[in-house]
Amino acid sequence: MPKQSLPTYAIVELLIRLTQYNSEIGDYKNHSMFDTGVIVRTSAGNITFPVGIINKQHQDPTSITDSELASAALLFRPAR
Numbered sequence: 849m850p851k852q853s854l855p856t857y858a859i860v861e862l863l864i865r866l867t868q869y870n871s872e873i874g875d876y877k878n879h880s881m882f883d884t885g886v887i888v889r890t891s892a893g894n895i896t897f898p899v900g901i902i903n904k905q906h907q908d909p910t911s912i913t914d915s916e917l918a919s920a921a922l923l924f925r926p927a928r
Contacts, residue, residue, distance in 0.1 A: 859879055859888055860876045865909075865917055866920060869917060876890060877890055885898045895920075
């Protein structure tokens with residue numbers, strides 16, 4: 849999937865939602881698409897999402913459960 853077909857605002861919204869589980873995630877800087885998912889660089893580190901959760905955020909944000917958000921927040925890796 850080309851980077852352009854993934855709505856950046858959905859990633860930004862997802863990051864905002866994740867801050868309720870990890871306040872240190874930081875602000876969106878950029879993202880890169882790979883076969884295994886999407887790596888999002890933030891002002892504080894990076895986080896790798898499956899494309900599916902970003903698509904859910906874009907198409908039906910209410911379908912993302914609290915446990916999915918909590919699990920996704922655990923994927924954050926602070927910059928060294």
